[in-house]
Amino acid sequence: MSPRGRPAGPSDARERILAAARAEFAAKGYDKASLRGIARVAEVDPSLVHHYFEGKEQVFVAAMRLPFDPADALPRILAGNPDGLGERVTRFFLGVWARPESREPFIALLSAATSSPAAAGMLREFVTGSLxxxxxxxxxxxxxxxxxxxxxxxxxxxxxxxxxxxxxxxEPIASAPEEDVVALIAPALQRHLSGE
Amino acid sequence: MSPRGRPAGPSDARERILAAARAEFAAKGYDKASLRGIARVAEVDPSLVHHYFEGKEQVFVAAMRLPFDPADALPRILAGNPDGLGERVTRFFLGVWARPESREPFIALLSAATSSPAAAGMLREFVTGSLxxxxxxxxxxxxxxxxxxxxxxxxxxxxxxxxxxxxxxxEPIASAPEEDVVALIAPALQRHLSGE
Known part of the structure; x- marks a missing residue:
């Protein structure tokens, strides 16, 4: 049984911020949506948004339920031996897509982008700015x-x-072992990313 | 002014076959749909389907409004100097996607595939068998x-x-001249397709 009336605990505020963020990103796109506007729609103080999230990018990642934060993951992947860059990027990406719960948010975003110019715009701005x-x-x-x-x-x-x-x-790529896909794709990535 | 009642001219029969084909492919997938089943749904004699179309592949291409028939286009692209295969494939593909009226059927198929397992199955079977x-x-x-x-x-x-x-x-790939995209992508295609 849930209590009557609008619950007002901290997790409720966070959920309201994320719901407001989904609405704001969908309506205005990634670039034009602001933390202040999201706070207004969520009817919370802007400082509460900053309490839960580092910035707009992290609000987007949480609102779209993306399985990783580019601000956190990319520096780790990009660091290290340049000769292994193609393989590191390929392995990270295949790992994210291997788990249904982490690929589903991406499929939902792609599906929206193929049918709605607003969703395509939101995805485009995020990919360009963050990735x-x-x-x-x-x-x-x-x-x-x-x-x-x-x-x-x-x-x-x-x-x-x-x-x-x-x-x-x-098939066969749908059922191929991850190692076979890495062997196939990592060299192509390496060439693109090394300027060969 | 169109005449009253159901028109019965030849173009009407062709359109009924295509509408029946879309329904059959969506319901049964590409592999299980048959020309006989499509004729039954269209309420025409199976010989009429063969009169308009060479086979199931051509019915699919027409029903989905695909801008080229793989049975016709692929042998032309695959013939010729093997060293130029990557470039020929890249140029053909970019050419098809350059025109809105020829890319829209593909985007519609992709959009359907991201949200419906039946549509994904239909696309998968066609891509596997035809391409x-x-x-x-x-x-x-x-x-x-x-x-x-x-x-x-x-x-x-x-x-x-x-x-x-x-x-x-x-951006920048969305607005890049076709030649720049060919220069970027054709070598990658050539490596994949030549076994390098």
Missing amino acids: LARVAEASPIAGLPDRELRVEAAVAQLLGVALLRHVIGV | LARVAEASPIAGLPDRELRVEAAVAQLLGVALLRHVIGV
Whole structure:
């Protein structure tokens, strides 16, 4: 039995912030949505949003139930031996998509993007600001004039693999062991990301 | 002004066959749908289906309004100098996606596949039977043990580019000249398809 009336505990405030964030991101896109606007819709003080979340990126990750925070995961993947970058990125990405509970938010976002320009815009702004910018500034491609296109070619390769493997379910890639997919895809990623 | 009652001209029969085909493919999947079953739903003689269409593949292409028939396009692309295969495939694919009227049926299929297992199954069976099988048997990879995975890695690369360029609309790839995308993607396709 739940108590009558609107519960007012801290987890309720957090949930109201996330519901407001989903509405604001959907209505305004990622770039134009603001923490202040989200607080207003959630009817909470803006300081409470900052209490729960570091910034807009973290609100988006939580609101869309994304399984990792790019601000946290990407620096770890991008650090280390440049020769192993393609393999590290491939393994991280395949690992995220291997678990149903972590791939489902991405499939939901993609599904929305294929049918709604507003959802496509929201996804585009988040991918550009949170993902592409960070990877494009990473060694070993930071100095290349076409570094952004190269990162997008790598993202395209991974996104297509995820679609064939987990959404369309085309064999043999849908059932192939992760090691076989790494052997196939990591060299392609390495070439895109190393400027070869 | 259109005449009253159900028109019975030849173009009407063709349209009824296509409507029946869409219903049958959606209900049974690509492999289990049959020309005989489609004729039954359309209430036409099976010979009429064969009069309009060469086979099930061509009914599917017309019913889904796909802008090319793999049985016709693929042999042309796969023939010729093996060193130029990656570039020919990339140019053909980018050309199809460049025109809104030819990419929209693919986006609709993809959108359906991300939200409906039945639609995903239909797309999977068509892609496997019509596309992957033909390309995997083509030189120069026909003899390789991992030829099907290699074709899928190539399809994944192209599909991901199409998503970033035309569905999510991520810059700079969304506005990049076709030549820049060919320069970026054709070498990756060539490596996947040549077994390098």
